[in-house]
Amino acid sequence: MWQNSKPYLFLLPAITMIFVLFVMGLGEGISQSLGVYSSTDKLHFAYYVQLWSDPNTWSSLKFTFKIAFLSTLSSGILGLILSVVLLRTSDQTPLLFKTLQLPLLLPHFIGAYFIVLLCMQSGFLARIAYLLGFISDPSQFPILVNDHWGLGIILTYIWKETPFIAWMLYPVLKRIQNTWWDAARLSGANRFQYMREIVLPLVFPTWLTSCFIVFAFTFSAFEIPYLLGVSYPQALPVLSYELFTSGDWEKRSLALALSLSIAFITGILGFFTYILGKRIRTQKGVGW
Amino acid sequence: MFKGRKIQWLSVITLLLLVTGCSLSDPVQPELKANHSWQEITELAETTQVNMHIWGGSEAVNRYLDEWVKPRLKKTYNIDLNRVPIQDTQDILQKLRIEKQAGKKSGSVDMIWINGENFKLAKEQQLLSSPFVSRLPHYNQYYDQTAKDMIFDFGEPTEGLEAPWGKSQFVFFYDSAKVKKPPQTLAELKEWVTQNPGKFTYPAPPDFTGSAFIRQALYETTGSYEPFTAELDESALTRYTSPLWKSLNEMKPFLWRDGKTYPESIAKLDQLYANGEVWLTMGYDPAKAANQIQKGHFPKTTRSFVLKNGTLSNTHYLAIPFNASNEAGALVTINELLSPAAQMTKYDPNYWGEEMALDIQKLSSEDQKRLREIDRGPAVLPSEVLAKHRVPETSAKLVEQLEQGWKEHVAKQ
Numbered sequence: 001m002w003q004n005s006k007p008y009l010f011l012l013p014a015i016t017m018i019f020v021l022f023v024m025g026l027g028e029g030i031s032q033s034l035g036v037y038s039s040t041d042k043l044h045f046a047y048y049v050q051l052w053s054d055p056n057t058w059s060s061l062k063f064t065f066k067i068a069f070l071s072t073l074s075s076g077i078l079g080l081i082l083s084v085v086l087l088r089t090s091d092q093t094p095l096l097f098k099t100l101q102l103p104l105l106l107p108h109f110i111g112a113y114f115i116v117l118l119c120m121q122s123g124f125l126a127r128i129a130y131l132l133g134f135i136s137d138p139s140q141f142p143i144l145v146n147d148h149w150g151l152g153i154i155l156t157y158i159w160k161e162t163p164f165i166a167w168m169l170y171p172v173l174k175r176i177q178n179t180w181w182d183a184a185r186l187s188g189a190n191r192f193q194y195m196r197e198i199v200l201p202l203v204f205p206t207w208l209t210s211c212f213i214v215f216a217f218t219f220s221a222f223e224i225p226y227l228l229g230v231s232y233p234q235a236l237p238v239l240s241y242e243l244f245t246s247g248d249w250e251k252r253s254l255a256l257a258l259s260l261s262i263a264f265i266t267g268i269l270g271f272f273t274y275i276l277g278k279r280i281r282t283q284k285g286v287g288w
Numbered sequence: 289m290f291k292g293r294k295i296q297w298l299s300v301i302t303l304l305l306l307v308t309g310c311s312l313s314d315p316v317q318p319e320l321k322a323n324h325s326w327q328e329i330t331e332l333a334e335t336t337q338v339n340m341h342i343w344g345g346s347e348a349v350n351r352y353l354d355e356w357v358k359p360r361l362k363k364t365y366n367i368d369l370n371r372v373p374i375q376d377t378q379d380i381l382q383k384l385r386i387e388k389q390a391g392k393k394s395g396s397v398d399m400i401w402i403n404g405e406n407f408k409l410a411k412e413q414q415l416l417s418s419p420f421v422s423r424l425p426h427y428n429q430y431y432d433q434t435a436k437d438m439i440f441d442f443g444e445p446t447e448g449l450e451a452p453w454g455k456s457q458f459v460f461f462y463d464s465a466k467v468k469k470p471p472q473t474l475a476e477l478k479e480w481v482t483q484n485p486g487k488f489t490y491p492a493p494p495d496f497t498g499s500a501f502i503r504q505a506l507y508e509t510t511g512s513y514e515p516f517t518a519e520l521d522e523s524a525l526t527r528y529t530s531p532l533w534k535s536l537n538e539m540k541p542f543l544w545r546d547g548k549t550y551p552e553s554i555a556k557l558d559q560l561y562a563n564g565e566v567w568l569t570m571g572y573d574p575a576k577a578a579n580q581i582q583k584g585h586f587p588k589t590t591r592s593f594v595l596k597n598g599t600l601s602n603t604h605y606l607a608i609p610f611n612a613s614n615e616a617g618a619l620v621t622i623n624e625l626l627s628p629a630a631q632m633t634k635y636d637p638n639y640w641g642e643e644m645a646l647d648i649q650k651l652s653s654e655d656q657k658r659l660r661e662i663d664r665g666p667a668v669l670p671s672e673v674l675a676k677h678r679v680p681e682t683s684a685k686l687v688e689q690l691e692q693g694w695k696e697h698v699a700k701q
Contacts, residue, residue, distance in 0.1 A: 038389065056700075122563035138565045139486045146549050230549035231492040232699040242494060245376065248688060249409070 033256035047257040057258070059233040067150040067235065068219040071157035076211045078158065079165025080203070086166060087173045100163045108160060109223040115156045116227060119144040145228050152228035153235075161214045168210040172203050205277050212273040216266045236262055320615040322418075326425055330365065332616035337368040339614070340399040340621070341380050344373020348579060352639040357630065365620055372397075377406045384415040384609050395611035398618040402450060403604040404442040405684040410607070411449060417608040419448030420619060426626040427451055432647040436680060438603050443517050443683035450605035451622050452645035454634065457594075457601040457674050458500050460570045461577045461667075465589040467567055472596040474508035474535065481542040487567040489544035489551060489560070492699065493691040497554040500572055502690050503682050504600055506532045513598075516682040525689060533697040540698070550699070562586055572600075574674055575641030577667040582637075592669045598679035603645060628655050637664050643674065 034043045051057055082100070089096065103111065118124045126141040135141050145152030176199060184194045225235035234242070236258060244255035320332065338361075344350060353371050361367040374380060380400055387395050402410060410416050421427050431452065432438060438452050439445060462470045471477040481488045491498030507513045509531045520528070540547030544566050551557040554571065561569035562585050571577075580586035606625065608618045624630060628651055631644040641664060648656065648671075682690075 056695075120560075120563075120565075122560065122565040138563070143545065146545070146552075148548065226552060229552070231552070232549075232695065245378065246494060246688065246691070249382075 029256045030260060032253055033260050035253060047253045048261070051254055051257050051261070056233070057236075057239070060236050060239050063150065063233040064219060064225075064236045067153050067157075067225070068215050070150075071154045071161065071218045072211050072215040074154065074158050075161035075165055075214055076207065078162040079210070080169060080207060082162060082166040083169035083173055083203075084199075086170055100166065103160050103163045104167065106160075108156070108221065109227065111156050111160050112224045112227040115152055115159070116145055119152060119155070120146075146230055148230055150225075150229065153224050156224050156228060157214075157218050161218070165207070165210045165214065169203050169206055172206045173199070176202065205281055208273060208277050208280075212270060216270065219266055220262045320619075324616075326423065329423070329616045329619055333365055333367055333614075333620040335366050336614050336617040337370055338398045338617040338621045339370045339372055339396055340401075341372045341374050341397045342399075342401045343375070343377060344371075345375075348640045352634055356633050356639060357625065360630075361621060361624060364624070367617055367621060369621060377402055378409075380609075381406060381410055381413075381415060384410075384611070385413055387611060388413070388415060393611055394613040395609055396613070397609050398612040398614045399621060400607050400609060401453070401604065402607050403602060404681070405687060407441050407446075407450060407605065407607070408444045408684045411444065411447075415610055416449045417610055417612060417615060420608060420622075421446075421448045421451045423619060424451060424623040424626060426623050426628075430626070430628060430646040430650045432650075435647075437601060437678070438645070440517070440680070441603065441605065442681045442687070443519075446605070450607040451626060452603045453606045453622075453625060454631075454645050455601060455603050455643040456572045457574050457643065457678060458504055458570065458572050458599040459574045459576075459592045459594055459669065459674075460568060460599075461561070461586070461590050461592055462568050463561075463564075463587050463589050464591045465587065466564075470568070470591075470593045472593075474505055474595070478535070478539050481539055484567065485542040486544050486546075488542075489547075489557065489566055490570065491554045491557050492550035492552055493694050495551075495553050497557075497570060497572055498550070499687060499691055500600055501570060502532075502536075502694055503687070504595070505536060506682075506690065507600075507679060508595065508597065509535050511597075513679045513682075516686055517680060519683050519685050525686075529690070529693055529697075533693065536694075536698050537701060540701075558585070572602075574643065575637055575664065575668050578637050578641060578665045581665075581667055590667055592667060594669065594674065594677040596677075598677040600681055601678040602681045628652075632659060632662070635659070636662050637668070641668070643671070 031037075033047055034045065035041055035047060036043055086097070086100070106114075116123065120126070121138040121141045121143065126135065126138055129135045129141060130138075144155070180198060181194060184198060189197065220237055222235075222237040222241055226238050226241070229235055229238060240255045240258040240262070243251045243258065320329065324332070340353075342349070342353070350371070350373070353369070358369045358371070361369050377400060380397060384395065384397070427433075437455075441450065460470065471480045477488070490501040493499040493502055503516075506516070506528065510516075510528055515524070515528060543550075544560065551560060554569075557566070557569050558571075558580070560566045562580075564587075574592060577586055577590045577592055581588055581590055606622045608615060608622075612618055626646065628646065631646050632655065634640045634642055635644050648659065651659070
């Protein structure tokens, strides 16, 4: 009896912590977004209605979706290329290896500050351009951060997420034996065909999952769009933060409704990613 | 085997701590009564710990409290001041509200730093102790108890629920090497930006300083601060704000980055100023430029200016939560922070460099002499100049209405 329940008992402190801090916090968030602060309050969806009938929320959604999509697509493609490069040069370039681990260690907001100091109109690059005589005033330097296209945001995400995707794919690629390439060549395949027919199908499920993780993060993270975004439209997480910290406590419910909407959208996308991955895997027999 | 036992015990202990943790830490303090004399309050406060929850984002404030106030309280009253840095006073208010709902009688917060919207909220929700300022000897002796900018906090009557600790004033900063004659009114500022396109901007509200700039501009476009000390109805608000939005939008094409975006925080604007990308910056702290020059951040040629018709000023306060465990200790600490010695040290730019809340006329002639000897450097305007150009803040409600309005009518355009 004691032997059987022992694992559960050992897990209890950890589970209690997760339950108290995460599950209860989430529950509290959901109930406050529905206007329930105490047991006497009636549940209603007015905050969600108010939120999504505001055109500003929709323009924020569009903006957030755009930066998340472009960041994911760019880092997905670059990450894939990088992982192949890593695989083929891993023995000769230990320095490249170490360098690519660096972005994983640094928090996102440090990356954001790094991009700001580098790319702002009076930043490091602009100063070099000034010294070399290309520009005579900061305002002549191209606008790379706090721009309407979200270029600075996307740049930061690419800097941070490309190595992430590369490192996710690297161990999968590593399992592909060199002899397979010889076998494929013997059967008359060229490099391109080998990539398309053998390598890509093998890494695709991992690639899809990594891309989803990147999308979910870039869609719901606050710090980078806050530091590198524009005053209007704001990314959804920035909007949520502003609502939450405004003096009015009524707006906290709106902020929570928005945060939960973000989580809901990411959840739906996660579900579709899962279905898509599963279908491809079973129909075409790709993956390991 | 032995190791397994140990883990079992650890799990059990952790669980026990989780369950009982909250109730173990409540200290028992003798209760403070309304008829206690100051002498008795001081005796009650001796050898206690006072938990001061205060915004921890300013190095100058933290240093003043840790290096000057803390040792002094220890030496004079044997009080341990425990400074708890917080991110946002609202978090504390939220905590107090939950404790109030839950009926928690002895809280962990003895003192808070508060004003404006937060004070209004705390007062409405009854999160503060009963009125206490008239119990403080230093308040009674050195403070002007009728001054409008003290007894009204962003239009809200303070009613003795909070004690004035210091004053801030909105000022602008410019680089005297680049700008010869800084503008004195909003109209002059508009003219200046058309002549120097891209060299001015302001932080986007709801950044605290950006929001203050909008209120400052509202006073300028209206020509007076008087209509805004009380709350306004919808139509009056539109009447006053439409010239404001018009004026800000006229300025917009000449702002930094053609007004297409604004710095998200005052820190970013200061960075732009330090890099020479813009030539003016601002702050709700007259000594900011001096501090930034000392740190080597701002150019040494930075100077301050105020507008001809005055700039916003507000008082910030100390208050005691409704369920403070150590009310006596908080009272003694607040009284000490209001003392001439503490206020004058706070005024010294080597510590904080902030305007005093006390009435200079009520100081002894020795103290007045000492005060004149404190050199705040050329980057800080003299106290008389600041005092002459002081206008009160708007009502707390208007602050938020303007933040919303700016987003809708200026940022989105």
